[in-house]
Amino acid sequence: MKILVTGATGTVGRHVVRGLAGRGVPVRAFVRDADAAARVLGPGVQLAVGDFSDRETLARALSGVDRLFLACGNVPGQIGHERAAIDAAAAAGVGLVVKLSGPDPYPASPLVFDSWHGAIERHLAASGLPMVLLRPRTYLTNLLAHAQAIASTGMLFAPAGAAEISFVDPRDVADVAVECLTGEGHEGRAYTLTGPEAITFERVARELGTAIGQPVRYVHVGDEDARQAMTADGLPPMVADAIVAIFVAQREGWMATTTTDVRDVTGRAPRSVTDFARDHAHLFQPASPAQGDGGEDGRAENALAKAGDLA
Structure with a gap:
């Protein structure tokens, strides 16, 4: 095969x-x-x-x-x-x-x-x-778009409010894909793939802070501020609008439910935000003094500039 x-x-x-x-x-x-x-x-x-x-x-x-x-x-x-x-x-x-x-x-x-x-x-x-x-659902790796701002400012900026989001690790999505590609009995199925729980950006900030040994604070950004920050940094307006719309949907609860599909297909629990934060902590580590602080306050443009894969 x-x-x-x-x-x-x-x-x-x-x-x-x-x-x-x-x-x-x-x-x-x-x-x-x-x-x-x-x-x-x-x-x-x-x-x-x-x-x-x-x-x-x-x-x-x-x-x-x-x-x-x-x-x-x-x-x-x-x-x-x-x-x-x-x-x-x-x-x-x-x-x-x-x-x-x-x-x-x-x-x-x-x-x-x-x-x-x-x-x-x-x-x-x-x-x-x-x-x-x-x-x-939304990939945990989308959080990597915030790594520079977190390293520079200790703050996580996003227009997420108090949305509960069932982030999924792309490695778990890939593991499900491998099982479906190599196994039998999956034809005709549609799997909704989520992490083990729905979490807020406040929780994400705490988990990242624990992983890097430094506090990380979540800061809510308004939709228009986020849109302007992304377009100012070069994202096409259509993409910026699409990303903001996803955050709006998250705040409305569209992505708050979880499923057991990862476990059902792979036989193991999906990775958690704690797992992700531990595995990627080096990318969020605070910048050294020689690297500078990234600007006045590391505003939304630093956090959202490369967030192009939120679907």
């Missing part, structure tokens, strides 16, 4: 590739830059260089492939990219597609990334390909 992984150097995809390779499963990674991919994935991974917009490279990448892990970044062409991959998979006779989707995907969703995933899921269903849908 050979498996193709798209989005192979992404937040989840890199862990899927490593998980499959660790089991000795033949895996091929669909990438745009072979040198960059080799640095991320390490030696020994078969690379298929191409682009979603190039049907010939998709066809070559899918040649001889039995199963496909379908993932793509939240970019304006995402719907077209994933539809092209689905069509190419159908033409190649792929036996199963495991799609990385959004937390609540449907085409009419007010959240733009969920609406895109909804349209892609509909196309996948219409293709007739056997499929598994993975619907993770």
